[in-house]
Amino acid sequence: MTTITAADLGDLAAGAAILGTGGGGDPHIGRLLAASAVAAHGPVELCPLQELPPDASVLPVAMMGAPTVMVEKLPSTEQVAKATEALSGYLGRGVTHIACIEAGGVNSLIPVVAAAQLGLPLVDGDGMGRAFPELQMVLPTLYGVSTTPMSVADEKGNKVVLDTADNHWAERLARSATIDMGCSTMIALYGMTGAQARDSLVPGTLSLCAELGALVRRSRHGDPVGAVAARLGGRRLFTGKVIDVERRTTTGFARGTATLSGMDGDAGRELVLRFQNEYLVAELDGEVRGTVPDLICTLDRDSGEAVTTEALRFGQRVSVIIAPCDPRWHSEAGLALAGPRYFGYDLDPVGVGR
Amino acid sequence: MTTITAADLGDLAAGAAILGTGGGGDPHIGRLLAASAVAAHGPVELCPLQELPPDASVLPVAMMGAPTVMVEKLPSTEQVAKATEALSGYLGRGVTHIACIEAGGVNSLIPVVAAAQLGLPLVDGDGMGRAFPELQMVLPTLYGVSTTPMSVADEKGNKVVLDTADNHWAERLARSATIDMGCSTMIALYGMTGAQARDSLVPGTLSLCAELGALVRRSRHGDPVGAVAARLGGRRLFTGKVIDVERRTTTGFARGTATLSGMDGDAGRELVLRFQNEYLVAELDGEVRGTVPDLICTLDRDSGEAVTTEALRFGQRVSVIIAPCDPRWHSEAGLALAGPRYFGYDLDPVGVGR
Numbered sequence: 001m002t003t004i005t006a007a008d009l010g011d012l013a014a015g016a017a018i019l020g021t022g023g024g025g026d027p028h029i030g031r032l033l034a035a036s037a038v039a040a041h042g043p044v045e046l047c048p049l050q051e052l053p054p055d056a057s058v059l060p061v062a063m064m065g066a067p068t069v070m071v072e073k074l075p076s077t078e079q080v081a082k083a084t085e086a087l088s089g090y091l092g093r094g095v096t097h098i099a100c101i102e103a104g105g106v107n108s109l110i111p112v113v114a115a116a117q118l119g120l121p122l123v124d125g126d127g128m129g130r131a132f133p134e135l136q137m138v139l140p141t142l143y144g145v146s147t148t149p150m151s152v153a154d155e156k157g158n159k160v161v162l163d164t165a166d167n168h169w170a171e172r173l174a175r176s177a178t179i180d181m182g183c184s185t186m187i188a189l190y191g192m193t194g195a196q197a198r199d200s201l202v203p204g205t206l207s208l209c210a211e212l213g214a215l216v217r218r219s220r221h222g223d224p225v226g227a228v229a230a231r232l233g234g235r236r237l238f239t240g241k242v243i244d245v246e247r248r249t250t251t252g253f254a255r256g257t258a259t260l261s262g263m264d265g266d267a268g269r270e271l272v273l274r275f276q277n278e279y280l281v282a283e284l285d286g287e288v289r290g291t292v293p294d295l296i297c298t299l300d301r302d303s304g305e306a307v308t309t310e311a312l313r314f315g316q317r318v319s320v321i322i323a324p325c326d327p328r329w330h331s332e333a334g335l336a337l338a339g340p341r342y343f344g345y346d347l348d349p350v351g352v353g354r
Numbered sequence: 355m356t357t358i359t360a361a362d363l364g365d366l367a368a369g370a371a372i373l374g375t376g377g378g379g380d381p382h383i384g385r386l387l388a389a390s391a392v393a394a395h396g397p398v399e400l401c402p403l404q405e406l407p408p409d410a411s412v413l414p415v416a417m418m419g420a421p422t423v424m425v426e427k428l429p430s431t432e433q434v435a436k437a438t439e440a441l442s443g444y445l446g447r448g449v450t451h452i453a454c455i456e457a458g459g460v461n462s463l464i465p466v467v468a469a470a471q472l473g474l475p476l477v478d479g480d481g482m483g484r485a486f487p488e489l490q491m492v493l494p495t496l497y498g499v500s501t502t503p504m505s506v507a508d509e510k511g512n513k514v515v516l517d518t519a520d521n522h523w524a525e526r527l528a529r530s531a532t533i534d535m536g537c538s539t540m541i542a543l544y545g546m547t548g549a550q551a552r553d554s555l556v557p558g559t560l561s562l563c564a565e566l567g568a569l570v571r572r573s574r575h576g577d578p579v580g581a582v583a584a585r586l587g588g589r590r591l592f593t594g595k596v597i598d599v600e601r602r603t604t605t606g607f608a609r610g611t612a613t614l615s616g617m618d619g620d621a622g623r624e625l626v627l628r629f630q631n632e633y634l635v636a637e638l639d640g641e642v643r644g645t646v647p648d649l650i651c652t653l654d655r656d657s658g659e660a661v662t663t664e665a666l667r668f669g670q671r672v673s674v675i676i677a678p679c680d681p682r683w684h685s686e687a688g689l690a691l692a693g694p695r696y697f698g699y700d701l702d703p704v705g706v707g708r
Contacts, residue, residue, distance in 0.1 A: 090444050163513040
């Protein structure tokens with residue numbers, strides 16, 4: 001894949017929803033924005049991560065907020081440009097490449113919007129290889145890349161530039177601004193050189209999203225769930241029916257728990273999924289079988305389409321896949337940043353596919 | 355007064371506390387910072403408002419937060435420079451004059467710190483002619499001057515630049531950032547031209563602060579309260595003893611109520627003072643006798659020194675003065691911005707000295 005055209009956006013969005021592990025925001029909103037931007041400005045050139053010039057000026061852009069709000073308050077395409085302009089004004093330098101910081105969910109598509117609008121190439125890769133709920137939870141943090149200077153823009157015309165003491169402060173101040181702005185904003189952050197991007201990003205994740213989307217589409221009458229699990233190097237953990245969903249939107253996040261009653265080979269068993277934007281813990285009959293930072297993906301049992309935490313409904317028949325994340329997330333520093341304990345679960349991470 | 359030297363800072367701080375009408379933060383903290391900055395960098399040149407070149411680039415600087423916190427978490431002088439630098443970086447232009455946005459309290463002194471550190475002249479005037487608790491409550495708002503771009507800096511190294519849709523959004527976003535940063539920050543805001551400053555600021559208020567401070571000092575053995583009331587064109591409303599203070603720090607503000615039992619000529623009467631950082635309403639035996647935007651100043655009955663809302667203690671003997679504010683505050687737009695109803699009191703403003 002060397003360019004992203006209008007025809008690619010469907011697969012890209014479908015695959016992004018899978019890597020979103022239930023969160024990252026509804027990619028179909030991103031697809032609508034990206035389709036509008038590509039129609040207006042033409043296809044987006046995709047730059048393989050390892051072909052980035054070391055002195056490139058790379059700027060990731062994303063959407064921040066509660067997915068439950070994002071699906072109700074649609075952003076404008078202008079917001080993306082405003083966030084980018086506010087930051088490059090503060091930095092006093094131009095941007096040569098747009099990047100994706102979160103390959104899962106809406107944030108796989110937002111950089112397509114920015115790249116099309118600004119006429120810049122887009123890096124094929126991302127900062128996580130999945131979705132995570134907080135800003136500092138990216139591999140560049142492990143490489144010492146600063147979240148800030150970063151910008152936050154809303155649809156009302158408000159712009160904020162943050163330049164913080166560390167990445168945790170960036171998360172805290174940007175989260176407060178996002179809550180004030182209505183729980184959904186556009187952000188530009190983790191400005192880095194091409195050399196830093198090559199070291200710290202996960203390569204090929206936008207292509208992977210498009211490939212996963214195509215895989216689901218083509219195996220619709222076969223076993224799409226099995227095909228996705230195989231491509232991700234993971235396995236199907238459970239198939240069942242959603243019998244309870246408890247959710248609450250607090251401190252800017254969509255938090256909650258879902259309970260699934262087994263069917264097919266899992267009849268008589270019960271799976272509990274715990275989430276904060278993303279699925280974080282999977283407990284099968286009371287035993288922890290999957291944990292963040294590995295991927296816990298919930299797909300429609302028949303179509304293989306991803307089911308986000310905010311789309312989970314009583315009676316849905318779903319399959320849950322667990323698959324390995326980028327191995328750097330299992331380092332000590334990676335687990336400190338995004339392991340189960342950071343999210344408040346007193347659990348060791350359960351390795352998958354190792 | 356054409357320069358501010360170390361010898362002027364005591365009177366300036368004492369007078370600033372009076373115009374602070376109970377709020378604006380403890381000016382003695384500002385005095386310590388200003389003394390340190392003047393010792394290091396020399397006296398500050400004071401520029402009369404009407405001598406400002408129309409094309410001057412004027413930047414007011416101030417401290418933001420809850421006065422109750424400001425007295426416990428001392429700011430650093432470097433913070434002032436950081437706020438100014440962050441903003442001039444975003445604006446992409448230099449600053450020729452520092453200004454004061456709030457003549458009451460600590461914010462009469464903070465611009466002295468900035469002017470000394472940056473080696474720039476300081477405008478003799480301010481944006482209120484008193485103190486107010488919220489950012490948009492300045493006369494420049496009535497003249498269409500935008501609060502933003504503004505910067506917020508804390509002592510931990512965090513900087514935020516805000517560029518908002520309107521002045522109320524600036525207040526809201528800066529307040530959230532200030533609360534996150536520990537309820538006390540340095541800010542630079544209301545960047546304006548010399549022409550805008552000449553139209554919209556209150557002239558001579560820094561000189562007035564110094565004059566009030568000198569008046570209190572010199573009439574210590576006479577009637578300092580009467581001298582201050584006369585200089586401000588107001589009158590002594592009440593003298594009494596503090597018998598109850600109820601206070602709470604909520605949403606970043608010091609709010610509360612004080613009850614005073616009359617003495618001297620007011621024996622047998624009771625005064626209730628309501629405050630949000632500043633004294634906002636004075637009720638004598640249940641009748642409203644003074645309201646924001648006019649000045650309600652509480653002074654030590656004997657020494658004439660101002661008593662801030664956070665310094666108010668059971669048993670203190672105080673006199674309460676009411677005095678007229680800048681007449682522009684009594685316009686319809688001025689009252690909408692800072693009249694009693696904005697603060698949640700269903701009261702018409704009580705005119706003083708008119």
